[in-house]
Amino acid sequence: MPFQIHVGPNIRKSPYFDATVADGVRSFSVYNHMYIPGNFGDPEGEYRRLLNGVAMWDVGAQRQVEIAGPDAEVLVRYLTTRDLSGTRAGQGRYVPLCNHDGILINDPVLLKLSPTRYWLSIADSDIALWAEGIARERGLDLRVFEPDVSPMAIQGPKARDLARDLFGDWILDLKYFWFREVEFDGIPLVVARSGWSKQGGFELYLMDGTRGSELWGRVKRAGRAYGIGPGAPNDQERLESGLLSYGADARYQQFPANPFELGLGAMVNLDRPDEFVGRTALRQILERGVRRRRVGLFIDGEPVASNGHPLDLTLAGEAVGVVCEVGFSPRLRRSIAIALLDNAVGDDEAGLSVDLGHDRRRASVARLPFA
Known part of the structure; x- marks a missing residue:
């Protein structure tokens, strides 16, 4: 008998959940207390699409921890092992986070939106609780919270062409881990050149959770020219790439x-x-x-x-x-x-x-x- 995952109120859905169900998602996992698609019924096809074409992923479970306020930079620098001097607004940095024993507890991408506003785009652990606890203990003047931000990813060698069609030629000059805030037909986004694959691509950080199905549909329609299809962060490709x-x-x-x-x-x-x-x-x-x-x-x-x-x-x-x-x-x-x-x-x-x-x-x- 196949295993099933129970859909209940203690695990959250991403803004793209309904769209992935409509597109035939076959399995979910749980990541940051949210459902994340596992596959859409054709793992081999999803793997080939990632390596040879373009795939679209619901990675809304890749939650953002926003740190905002006069002491935001102080906290961000204290949390990570990496020297962040010289980091500019619009730039992302891969930032290991350790506990006091030197054990890795997360490896997010840091997005610097302004000198007093940052996002940590986190892997699967409760970093908002960790960051807020440290901020309170140190008496820092800032807020730590989860904003209404949900990424989706387009990954694969044809992601550049799709991104150009969606956003314009400027996106081809975006450096890796850099990002820009845009409006896409009225949908507020942060568009970053990033993603969990070695095949190249972009992440679209949706800043209005009510428009998840709309964004999913627009990307899907624009991607038909490149053979786009739904998928999920791919374990086979990540093993091969050593991510x-x-x-x-x-x-x-x-x-x-x-x-x-x-x-x-x-x-x-x-x-x-x-x-x-x-x-x-x-x-x-x-x-x-x-x-x-x-x-x-x-x-x-x-x-x-x-x-x-x-x-x-x-x-x-x-x-x-x-x-x-x-x-x-x-x-x-x-x-x-x-x-x-x-x-x-x-x-x-x-x-x-x-x-x-x-x-x-x-x-x-x-x-x-x-x-």
């Missing part, structure tokens, strides 16, 4: 990791003049030595379906890491995974194995992104 997924590759409650282990060390600026959450702990981690590293794996044998996680990674019967997510790569025609591996184990180690629960498979270390 970090907070919640899959690390989650504070289940298998915590620090930024150095996750390959984000370049975004930990320990020498900046201002203080930030986790700085002391992160310096101590470096002094002790980073214990693990994030790697790709090739998994031998028959194709492996996407798994629940984590899975044990062993060498001669001893645990040497954790497999965060595994799946089958259509492009490489083999099963691949992302793992956290002990630094004592070399990349050329031939005796690794993954416990799939029902089966144990040989594994070998691969470079990210997968070639």
